[in-house]
Amino acid sequence: MTQKESELRQYDWTFQGANSREGVHSIHPYPAKFIPQIPHQLIEIYADSKSDVVFDPFCGSGTALVEAMKKGHSSIGVDVHPLACLISRVKTRPLPDDFGNRAREIITSVRNRYPGDVEPPDLPNIDHWFKKPIQQALTLIIDELEQVENQPTKEALQVALSSIIVRVSNQDSNTRYAAVEKDVTAEDVLQKFSQASSKIESAFKKNSEWRRNSATCDVLNENILEVEPSDIPQKVDLVITSPPYPNAYEYWLYHKYRMYWLGLADPTEVKENEIGARPHYQGSNPRDETDFEERMVSLFDLLRDITTEDATASFVVGRSVIQGEEVDNGKLLERAADAAGFYTADSASRSIPSNTKSFNPGYSKIKDEKILTFKKL
DNA sequence: GAGTTCTTATTCCGTCCATG
DNA sequence: CATGGACGGAATAAGAACTC
Numbered sequence: 001m002t003q004k005e006s007e008l009r010q011y012d013w014t015f016q017g018a019n020s021r022e023g024v025h026s027i028h029p030y031p032a033k034f035i036p037q038i039p040h041q042l043i044e045i046y047a048d049s050k051s052d053v054v055f056d057p058f059c060g061s062g063t064a065l066v067e068a069m070k071k072g073h074s075s076i077g078v079d080v081h082p083l084a085c086l087i088s089r090v091k092t093r094p095l096p097d098d099f100g101n102r103a104r105e106i107i108t109s110v111r112n113r114y115p116g117d118v119e120p121p122d123l124p125n126i127d128h129w130f131k132k133p134i135q136q137a138l139t140l141i142i143d144e145l146e147q148v149e150n151q152p153t154k155e156a157l158q159v160a161l162s163s164i165i166v167r168v169s170n171q172d173s174n175t176r177y178a179a180v181e182k183d184v185t186a187e188d189v190l191q192k193f194s195q196a197s198s199k200i201e202s203a204f205k206k207n208s209e210w211r212r213n214s215a216t217c218d219v220l221n222e223n224i225l226e227v228e229p230s231d232i233p234q235k236v237d238l239v240i241t242s243p244p245y246p247n248a249y250e251y252w253l254y255h256k257y258r259m260y261w262l263g264l265a266d267p268t269e270v271k272e273n274e275i276g277a278r279p280h281y282q283g284s285n286p287r288d289e290t291d292f293e294e295r296m297v298s299l300f301d302l303l304r305d306i307t308t309e310d311a312t313a314s315f316v317v318g319r320s321v322i323q324g325e326e327v328d329n330g331k332l333l334e335r336a337a338d339a340a341g342f343y344t345a346d347s348a349s350r351s352i353p354s355n356t357k358s359f360n361p362g363y364s365k366i367k368d369e370k371i372l373t374f375k376k377l
Numbered sequence: 378g379a380g381t382t383c384t385t386a387t388t389c390c391g392t393c394c395a396t397g
Numbered sequence: 398c399a400t401g402g403a404c405g406g407a408a409t410a411a412g413a414a415c416t417c
Contacts, residue, residue, distance in 0.1 A: 032389060175388055178404045248389030278390080279401065320389060
């Protein structure tokens with residue numbers, strides 16, 4: 001890499017003061033979301049034409065996919081997490097016209113039916129995580145959701161419901177898995193569901209025009225390490241992603257009851273395939289950072305096959321801690337890229353503004369991230 | 378309506394403790 | 398006694414609710 005030509009370092013990546021929770025990005029909580037400005041800026045830098053295809057192998061709730069579409073690029077996202085894919089699908093297609101009315105009908109109907117005669121589902125430890133009235137309200141909403149025939153409408157309503165599940169449960173917060181007393185009623189469930197639906201409606205009203213462009217978006221619910229090149233429908237020009245970190249957030253855990261309620265894949269199966277899930281780094285035979293590196297090598301092997309010759313692959317990574325030892329994920333990624341025939345074309349570091357709520361440096365040990373761009377040799 | 382308090386959401390790990 | 402589910406500490410800031 002020629003130091004003087006670093007393009008990435010010409011930009012301020014902190015995006016201090018930028019409102020990152022605007023529009024469709026805010027319809028569902030998801031830990032460690034991209035700030036939309038990051039993929040936006042990367043596309044600005046690396047896309048040569050509108051026909052360039054953007055790929056995110058760890059798409060999560062779809063921030064990079066949305067930003068690609070806003071700029072008129074088609075995109076492809078992959079994630080093992082079925083909830084991530086659900087949210088990504090909903091964000092990247094138009095909101096069905098009947099969404100708002102459907103939401104209101106469901107709320108009215110549940111209010112009339114409550115407490116109803118439907119038994120709550122037999123979820124593991126359900127009484128520990130949900131008060132009885134909450135279970136009842138959620139059961140009725142799910143029952144109503146099952147009557148919705150139009151799949152895009154149903155999925156958008158599922159996102160609305162999913163977005164409130166942690167708030168009405170006893171789970172402390174999205175990323176703190178402990179039961180606390182919260183004082184939520186069945187009526188609160190309906191109110192929050194109503195608010196969540198309205199939020200989705202207004203988010204989509206603000207963002208109507210970019211959905212009319214010809215950009216497409218494919219979301220694959222797959223383990224990226226098992227994806228074959230032929231599974232990816234188009235050649236990729238830009239890879240933009242933030243990979244999971246070893247021993248870090250556990251998406252399967254924080255979203256466990258969302259998945260149970262919505263009848264998505266078994267969370268414990270998702271755990272097995274989730275790169276970076278903490279149980280893999282503990283116990284008698286723990287993984288270490290070399291395992292993560294190997295997985296990243298197989299990711300780069302895939303990327304080599306599905307990208308165009310002059311494609312760029314940009315990663316945003318921070319550091320993590322495994323059993324008290326600090327791990328530089330950027331270094332691991334560079335080694336993995338190198339092993340798979342990529343070189344580091346550019347890099348920059350990004351300090352996390354101390355006034356952000358999403359990354360609270362006072363308590364999070366991550367104080368900065370790296371932005372790395374790789375190209376094929 | 379500006380200024381103040383209250384409430385709620387957030388957190389990219391280490392460790393405890395239940396259960397088999 | 399290993400496994401994996403559950404828990405904790407508490408600063409910070411955005412948004413809501415209240416006050417004058």
